[in-house]
Amino acid sequence: MTQAERDALVNAFYQLRNGADLINDLATFHSDFFNFDNTADPTRLDIHFNLPDEPERDIFFAWHRMQMFEVEQAMQDINPNISIPYWDSTVDQSVNSPLWDENFMGQFDDDWGLNRNLGGNGELGTIAELNTLLGISDYLIFSDDTERGNIHAGPHRWTGGAMPTTASPRDPVFYLHHTFIDKVWADWEAIHQNSSFIRTSMLRYDGTYVFDGQTLPLVNPNNIIDPRAFGVFYAEDGLAVLDDYTVSNTYNAIENFYYQFLIEVRDGFEIPANTSCRITSVNEIVMLPGFVAASGSDFRAQIDNTQARTSGSSIVRNTKKFEALPSMRMVDFEGKKLGDDSSDIEVYPNPFLESVNIRLGQNTHSGRIVLYNMAGQQVKSEVFRDKSVLNLNDLRNLASGVYILNVVDNNGVVLHKVQLIKS
Amino acid sequence: MISLRFIIVTGLLFLWQEPCLMQQTLVVRVVNNTNEELNNVMIYSTPFGQIKPMDSTAFITLKNIQNEVKNPMLYLSCKNINMGSYVSLPKDVDTIYFLINEVKIDKRLIVFKQIEIK
Structure with missing residues (x-):
């Protein structure tokens, strides 16, 4: 991330707490509907730790995907270039990581009174554990093992403070963690293509919940198995691939894809007439055969030079990162x-x-x-x-x-x- | 909408993780050090019921720990608000005390200490 991107994300988190306070609302909701297995009515629909005989046992991934989208949408109302980055806790495991710098996620510990205790409890998941999860072919087993194991629960315990509690969405790093969990699901689905849901509505996203005067939409989890349903793509190793997607402007008047490093627009990425799309990189954009911007569409691909000005340096671009990329074309x-x-x-x-x-x-x-x-x-x-x-x-x-x-x-x-x- | 989500930082750090050997039984006692009545107390999927202010449960033996730790949570209700927290997974431990020292209902926060005895 460039420093400008970090600043924009941090500022957005702060702004989300103004007015109706989306962060607090999400934390309270997440806590209140976390799990009812300990109560007099364990059959109540809840979000977490569902048992094999509970009908909503498949809801963990889909519910949090929608939660991440709700927050990201709210952030993009503030700054359309913001995407929630993911914290890959299988490789980024140091308490001295830039993730926890005072100019990034570290500042929220004091500012929001989170009382984190980084590394104080439990272990983070490993690449081997992630590898094992991605090898599971049954969706319900994959979902259950991910949720209860170190890949998901590990960072909650390891971070401490609000994160191990049912009110974990109070900590901004919750969203970076669950965006990684969402990527894990996307990676699993790309391999197995076997996600399926029994329920067709979700708590909060069942068409009845009102936040800040607006009724949130009803979401069928079967419709969001592919993150492309929300226009979400996951970049990795300095490369973002945009493919098999049709711009529709369903959620944004201008669909805006922004990434620091190389963006490759590939086969099946289509921008129909009367739709608007921006593709912006700080470094490089490559259009490959199969990409179509139809006559009548509003399309612009651009290099963001403002990043250099924002940082006060003429060289913000990570040119070194790109030396290895041409071989990945x-x-x-x-x-x-x-x-x-x-x-x-x-x-x-x-x-x-x-x-x-x-x-x-x-x-x-x-x-x-x-x-x-x-x-x-x-x-x-x-x-x-x-x-x-x-x-x-x-x-x-x-x-x-x-x-x-x-x-x-x-x-x-x-x-x-x-x-x-x-x- | 639209987004390109990306990793925050890179840098590989491979850590050897010790195998987590779970034992077959575990004895748990929950102590309520608050002035509130705690209801629906549950740990590792095992119900502990209601605990009066400044009271504690009996020692309860959990069996089949391998299954119980798949739900590594402490749950309770206080003033009809249900809340919970992840707890550390027991490692080579015979007895665990959960000392609940405070319940912050507005923050949905349980302040507790977990004491493990080998």
């Missing part, structure tokens, strides 16, 4: 064909058990295949020369979960990157 996270024949790659079967077959494109004949686990550790590597079909064997002993397969040319450039599942 042809990244394929789904194992399906990309672009023209020269960039083709097919990897099968996926999920795999014992071996993986890789069919390379016409222009790739020599190089190296490298398989990484989600901890970034290399688990397999093979050199190939003058081949169009490769086989990676002896994979049976790998742990179940998600792996990344890279095809690297002789110059060390990553030509293809494919996400695989070991079943």
Whole structure:
């Protein structure tokens, strides 16, 4: 994040507490409807820790996705460039992290009397735990294990103060944490495409709740399984991919996609006539074949140079970050064909058990295949020369979960990157 | 709407996590150090019922801890307001006292101390 983005987010949190105080309302609501299993009527609809026989046991992910969207919408009314960033607590685990700087989330501890105790209780989740979750195929088991395990509950306990309580939305870092949980769900759904909901309405978002004079909409969780339903995309490793989305202006008069680093607009991203869209990067935007801005649409792609002025420096852009990015242009996270024949790659079967077959494109004949686990550790590597079909064997002993397969040319450039599942 | 959500900071830190070995039984006692009546007290999915002001529960033995800690929460109701808090997961512990020292109803906050005896 640029300092300007940090400042905008911090300011928005402060402003949300003006007037009707959305932060306090969300915290109170979250607490009051957290769980009723301890009460005389345990069958009441609630948000958390539902048991296998409770009908709302599937509601954890969807409810918090809507909660994040409610807050983000309120922030974008203040500043349309704001998105809630995510705190990846599996890698960002230090109490000295910039996350907790006094000019970022740290200031709220005193200002809002949160009484945090960073690292004082319990452990944060690990990449291995996340990997295990992403390997679960049953949605209800995935949801239950995520909620009760260290990936979700860990940061609540670890942060201390309001975070371990049912009123955890009092702490701004709650929203950064639950945006990460939302990303975990999005990543899981991209792999398994198996989310399903029994209930068709949700507490607070059931069409009856009124906040600050406005009735909040009724939300069917089955309609928000893909975060694109809210126009949300998750960026990772300095790359934001916009694809398979049609601008509709359903929630904003101008749909505004803002990111500090590289934005790639890809196949299936469409801006129809009579819709408005802005794509803004501090660094670079790449339009790839398949992107369509129709005649009659209001579309602008722009580089935000104001970031430099905001910080008082002429160099805010993270140019170093981009030195590694060109090799990711042809990244394929789904194992399906990309672009023209020269960039083709097919990897099968996926999920795999014992071996993986890789069919390379016409222009790739020599190089190296490298398989990484989600901890970034290399688990397999093979050199190939003058081949169009490769086989990676002896994979049976790998742990179940998600792996990344890279095809690297002789110059060390990553030509293809494919996400695989070991079943 | 629209958003591009992104990670805040980067930097890898891999920590070795000790295996969390849960024992088969755990004895729990809840002490109410407040001047309020606490109702619907529940810890690790085990009900402790009502606790009068400045009173405590009996020692209650929890079995099948592996299942109980899947709901690592302390819940209670005070003046008809239900609230709760995550609690630390027991590690190689025989007995836990939960000392509830204050209930801040307006903040939905339970001030408590967890004392573990090995």
